[in-house]
Amino acid sequence: MNLTYTILIPLIPLAVFLLLGIFNQKIKPSVSGYVGVFGLSISTILSLYTAYQYFFVSGKVNGVYQTFVEKTVWMNFTETLRIDMGVLLDPIAVMMLIVVSVVSLMVHIYSRGYMKEDEGYTKFFAFLSLFSFSMYGLVLATNLFQIYIFWELVGVSSYLLIGYYYTKDSAVAAAKKAFIVTRFADLGFLIGILIIGYYTGTYDFETLNNPEGNAILHWASNSFMGLSVITWALILIFVGGAGKSAMFPLHIWLPDAMEGPTPVSALIHAATMVVAGVYLVARMFPMYYFVEDSFTLHIVAYVGAFSSLFAAVIAITQTDIKRVLAYSTMSQLGYMMFALGVSGYEGHEGVGYMASMFHLFTHAMFKALLFLGAGSVIHAVHSNYLEDMGGLRKYMPITHITFLIATLAIAGVPPFAGFWSKDEILVAAFEQNTLIYVIGVFVAGLTAFYMFRIYFGIFWGKETAYEHTPHESPQSMTFPLIVLALLSIVGGFIPFSEFVTANKVGFEAHLNYPLAAIAIGVALIGIILAWVFYKKENDLADRFAKGFGVLYKWTANKFYVDELYLFITKKILFKRVATPIAKFEKKYVDGTMRGIGSKTVLTSEKIKGMQSGRVQDYAFAFIMGVVIIALIFIYIWTN
Amino acid sequence: MTIDSFLIMRHEILLLAIILLLVAGEIFIPENKKNSMVHLAIFLFGLHTVIGFLPIEEDSMFGGSFHTNDLIHFFKSVLNVGVLILLLISADWLQEKIVSQNRGTEFFILMFSSLFGMYFMISAGDFLMFYLGLELSTLPVAALAAYNITKRISSESGIKFILSSALASGVSLFGMSMLYATSGSIYFNDIIEVIAPSNLTLLGAVLFFAGLAFKISLVPFHFWTADVYEGAPISIASYLSVISKGAAVFILMILLFTVLKPLIHAWENIVYSIALATMFIGNLFALRQQNMKRFLAFSSIAQAGFILLGLITGTQLGTATIVYFVLIYICSNLAAFGVVQSISLQTGKENMSDYEGLYRTNPNLSLVMMLALFSLAGIPPVAGFFGKFFLFTAAASEGYYLLVFFAVVNVIISLYYYLLVVRAMFLRKSDHPIPFFKNNLYMRLGLILTVIGILVLGLYSPLYDYIYELSSVFN
Secondary structure (H helix, E strand, O other): OOOHHHHHHHHHHHHHHHHHHHOOOOOOHHHHHHHHHHHHHHHHHHHHHHHHHHHHHHOEEOOEEOOEEEEEEEEEOOOOOEEEEEEEEOHHHHHHHHHHHHHHHHHHHHHHHHOOOOOOHHHHHHHHHHHHHHHHHHHHOOEHHHHHHHHHHHHHHHHHHHOOOOOOHHHHHHHHHHHHHHHHHHHHHHHHHHHHHHHHOOOEHHHHHOOOOHHHHOHHHOEEOOEEHHHHHHHHHHHHHHHHOOOOOOOOHHHHHHHOOHHHHHHHHHHOHHHHHHHHHHHOHHHHHHHHHHHHHHHHHHHHHHHHHHHHHHHHHOOEHHHHHHHHHHHHHHHHHHHHHOOOOOHHHHHHHHHHHHHHHHHHHHHHHHHHHHHHHHHHHOOOEHHHOOOHHHOOHHHHHHHHHHHHHHHOOOOOHHHHHHHHHHHHHHHHOHHHHHHHHHHHHHHHHHHHHHHHHHHOOOOOOOOOOOOOOOHHHHHHHHHHHHHHHHHHHOOHHHHOOOOOEOOOOOOOHHHHHHHHHHHHHHHHHHHHHHOOOOOHHHHHHHHHOHHHHHHHOHHHHHHHHHHHHHHHHHHHHHHHHHHHHHHHHHHHHHHHHHHHHHHHHHHHHHOOOOHHHHHHHHHHHHHHHHHHHHHHHOO | OOHHHHHHHHHHHHHHHHHHHHHHHHHHOOHHHOHHHHHHHHHHHHHHHHHHOOOOOOEEEHHHOEEEOHHHHHHHHHHHHHHHHHHHHHHHHHHHHHHHHOOOHHHHHHHHHHHHHHHHHHHEOEHHHHHHHHHHHHHHHHHHHOOOOOOHHHHHHHHHHHHHHHHHHHHHHHHHHHHHHHHOOOEHHHHHHHOOOOHHHHHHHHHHHHHHHHHHOOOOOOOHHHHHHHHOOHHHHHHHHHHHHHHHHHHHHHHHHOOOHHHHHHHHHHHHHHHHHHHHHHHHHHOOOOEHHHHHHHHHHHHHHHHHHHHOOOOHHHHHHHHHHHHHHHHHHHHHHHHHHHHHHHHOOOEHHHHOOHHHHOHHHHHHHHHHHHHHHOOOOOHHHHHHHHHHHHHHHOOOHHHHHHHHHHHHHHHHHHHHHHHHHHOOOOOOOOOOOOOOHHHHHHHHHHHHHHHHOOOOHHHHHHHHHHHHHHO
């Protein structure tokens, strides 16, 4: 398979970024939007063509999807340990290409409407292109180090876009928070990479992931504190993934990241960047699975399941619709994580892996749709809060219908996309781990409940007295909504298990009717409850909230995780550790340095007499120099 | 020996031809067209530089008193490039101030003669040839230092230089005679066979070393440097600090690494202590200088101290790092001197305080100066960083950790005063900044060449590999 053109997929957005970035002031805003959309359209076409070629024409040899790699050496350390730059195509990479392309293109189109009138219009598109470039690079990476480089690049673009409204203090703080928390997690990732490099001698995914390769066969050769060092490395790499994918307890940045423009939330914090952690585990899945009897996968499973439940509970009580969506994203990411965690490798045992990727795919579509729909609503009413909304279905029909489709999809109602992927995840969990299955089902109910809560809250419920009558958004914004809505309807019918599997051999997946019935039942219960509570304005919800008392308060305050972090950092780290160190530094380290400095100047002042300007003095010094050297080094030292 | 054998002297023959051509030109070109002598000289020397890069066979002549190999050949080309840049940045000064007094041509003749002497000095195969080359390279510079005959300070500089260098070469010659006395030969190849660390030999080596240390301006043989640099025309100061110093370092390295190699246990201690003294004294004095020429003089003393870190190793790595460092140092220092030259020519100002606010009026010039100073200070990613880094690596690989530590301390001190100039140019405001001016073609060309050197030499690793390969000849 000829891969040469796939390198263009990331390079085109990079070119657009450079173009818009360098000529920021000289390009008219109207033009820059078109440039951005045009560049990404080409990347999208190339991605779709690649996918077609890969899945249907030349990717499969003897029933197994092949991995295609094209790379050049960038830095050489030893014979095997080197850093390459290149592209790697395998089923998940190609699938991610489609996800990134489609969502990014839709967001680009949408932003032309949403960001209109904004001063930094060109800058915004430049950042979007930078992000798309980085994300493509991450997806196509051929080795751990390359993925790490792009991993940081998406982090930077995310930082830039969260802080896009840089005059708002909260946006700046959120950007910093996102960057610092994910960077902190990436430290684990980096250490993991270095351990892998040290003990296996390679960063290359193909070599690492080969089930018959050295890395997997000899995982037990070195151990540290009861676990193999490779296991430690995988745990640390998962910490990096958990940071990006907002797993508990590293999730705190994601809700705050909603300070960024809504299209950004749709692209980065719902569909693409936050799934990088899931993608990373999937990318190294053979290692996770084979090393130390999937020890790390169990961690992945429980962290995922807990995050999923934790986020779903918080989502119930939030009133900022973007935050609800953010917690919902976290919850769904937890779903994907535990699906990977309960997955096997061969054939039908690998259903969790397949389901996780399937859910990643469908979730990207309907969650981007939800965010863009929410953006459309926010655009109309100029507020993020539920209490400022209500009865909007009459004013915004297209937004309403598409939002409903997305809500049904995430709630897991057939035949919408979310149902199919969620069902596969529950099947996988049911077969492996009953506890996680129960959590999964419960979270499915919660999801249906909180999603319909905001759906009813926005489009039904009380009539709010609007200052300006809300109106439907312009075509540039509704078009992406419609496209994504269509994808959210049909996305579930893709026979994913034929294409994307852990061992790259397709299998046939069947609907497990009893499990599906349970899932649908739970979802319906959630929807009906939401309908009772929020369809018409009533005080049922408030009464319940009062009834739960402390529990409600804890949930509304997100279980005080943020406060806990603040306590640890401010009260303990800053006050008890950093301040004394700073004092010490100032007094002794700085003091010493200053002392050296002033002594240097003083010495320089004292010796200036040596340079008298008289040539006879110079000659004297010359001769004395020779004599002293001769005396010291010949007659004293050597004898 | 056939006529072809003379081809190994191509550098020398061509340069001699240029000198003779210039003499003829001086005679036959009418007075009102003397301006063209500058163009002619630069053109001819440019041609010579380009031809110089053509390979030369490894061979020796005159019974071994003259020999050449790839590294020597390469180093002659390096000197050529340095002199070419120097001529480019001096062209305006020559045309404006000197040719009008009808004294243009002897500048070139003197300078080329000095370079001619250096060729012989670094190609020398015995002490006689070496000494002749050394003298030939030194004496014309004394005349050049006194070139501004209308200025008293220039004459003073010339006198100081000639007196000091007479003393130095006298001492050096005394040392050589002792080496001859103990070994019975002046040929390097013969001396290597018989040299042994007797007291007289060591004394001879020290005296001989002092002569070259004078040219490199190592402490305590450095006192002439600042006075001569300050008084001499800027072109000559830069010639002394770059070309002359580079050639002296190179021949000192050759002699220490070959002829005097058996005495390494004696001279490594000497080099060690002189390196320390030179770095500290140079830097401490540079700290207080206000005159840019004196400032660069002391900074160049300190730089010489850094070079000794490569010299102390006595290895192939040391050779390669020294040649590499000298190449980078030529570019960086000439860039700094070029800016000083250009400003002095336009405004007559030579003090650091005059540079305040330069960035606002002459941004390009300030940037060149900044790059040059960063390179001298060794800030990555400009070439100077790599030069220093490799020198320190070479010293550390031989176990001189303490010396490297002190060198790093000195880098920090030097950073302070280099940044003083940068601060003056970029951060300070001035009521009377140097007004904007445009440089002539030659000056711009010269500065561009140095900037390319500063930016590219460090990052273009094949060059270092090439030098390293060539350096195997002395080990």
